[in-house]
Amino acid sequence: MSEAAVYTLKNESVEASISSLGAECISLKYRGLEYLWQADPAVWGRHAPVLFPIVGRLKNDSYQHAGQTYSLNQHGFARDCSFQLLEHSEQHLSLVLNADRESLKRFPFDFELIVRYTLSDSRLQVDYRVNNPSAGQELFFSIGAHPGFRCPLLPDRERFEDYELDFGKQSLSSLPIYALENGLIGRKRKKLDLKQGKLPMGYDLFRHDALIFDVQSFTGLRIRSKKTGKGYAMQFPDFRWLGLWTKEDNAGFVCIEPWNGIADTTDHDGELKSKLGIIRLSPGSFHAATYQVELLG
Template identity: 45%
Template sequence: MAVTIETDHLKAVLNEKGAELASLKRKDADIEYIWQADPEFWKRHAPVLFPIVGSLKNGTYSYKGKTYQLPQHGFARDMNFELIEQKEDAASFRLKSTEETKKVYPFDFELVIGYVLGGDGLTVDYQVKNTADEEMYFSIGAHPAFNIPLEDSLTFTDYYVDPSPAKSRIHLPLKDGLIDLKQRTLGQTNTSIALNHELFKNDALIYETKGLNSFAIRTEKSPHSVTVSFKDFSYVGIWSTYPTKSSFVCIEPWVGIADTTESSGDLTEKLGIQKLAAQDIFHTKYAIVVK
């Protein structure tokens, strides 16, 4: 089922499957900012990544001597959430652990995703609760895809990514879907990044992020843009399909990251993994501003 929230200026559509943002429009400009999930290119809009971000080495991980399998980005994006609150301009969804989820992820949890429209954008709120009496390990991330170009008269290469603050960040390259720490370099995010499809020939661009960050997609040929802002996310991925040339770019704040090429497979040692005490709650949020 789809849930619609709106203000005088904005309208968003949210799917109960995956608690996924499926549409975000400015009413005054009639521009759709979210990729409409054409399966010929990529079948998703803005999936929630949980309980892992990225890929596992050999598709498996171990915890307390037992081996488990999880697909890339985990299972939350493919599960039906419960709508727990809806207002005119906001909605919240909940996913709880089940006997089925514990077969692949042996933790008791409650994941709540909240969406609130206001001003020129949408705030997305993540809350993870450990509902067990022992610690849990998890990662969580966002994967919103934005239509590029935003206007039919423009092209993909008319746009650029504008990082703020303008400073260099550690770039973490991927090798067969895993982080290759030996090849990490200083990424030139102290200036704008011109968009072209070749940029993604080696998969996503991944950077370490600390403190307040924003990544905007802009063009000099139009005032319309989209900005993703966040504070408490350790990494960001910038991605589009390659060699298929799709009309979208993802800006992805992550608390967690793919396994490294040197990963031991032990979940407690995983790069970027979060440890949550019994009955404790983890909370973070990010914002999408559309002009």
């Protein structure tokens, strides 16, 4: 594999760096302060991976399609692939990944995945477009984002517990969440209690893995320090699920993950076409989804 190229986007207040490896944003600075997790390999060795062609874990790390069995690791392979440059300017970047002989061994579909980054004021917009260039075959896939943000942003002045989740609706008193069982979606649902749409951050929230929400009663989330006012907000109106995750106590980051797709259920039959949340693209069609990150300072 050739060495990854790194592209920079910049305006008066924000500077973003994106790698051609995985089309992954690897730095996001606002007024000189780094907001993105810096991939400490001793904790979590990624920054903001693109999840494709699956989101989450497959039951037995495999699936069936057209009578054949294929293996895929959690979150798919795009995050470890080299993307090609389509466009790069001071505030725009587009990268593309196409199916090839290696991808067809694990995922027997033709596809074109385009990831586009756009800077505007204190915001970074990320656009996903999946094209099905096949003349006669449906494309079955999922796609999602997994950006990790430094939390706390100023560890010498604040703690993880100084931050607050704000779902943007004071009328929200609770939200249902999925229960994970060994990385798969269990049958039971839990409830997260809120106070006027808000919830203090704490590592106990993530004691049993990620928090996973249906995005029905909210389409945005703000995580902000009550001490310094710094933080980040995300809008994700094109996505069906949202995951929130950190790895362990004092990990130093939190991930805000909009998904169009989700892990297998514990009772899934293994068929890709019947997987929860799978997207089906007819030949010649496309799927597009956008999320936007605002840096708060």
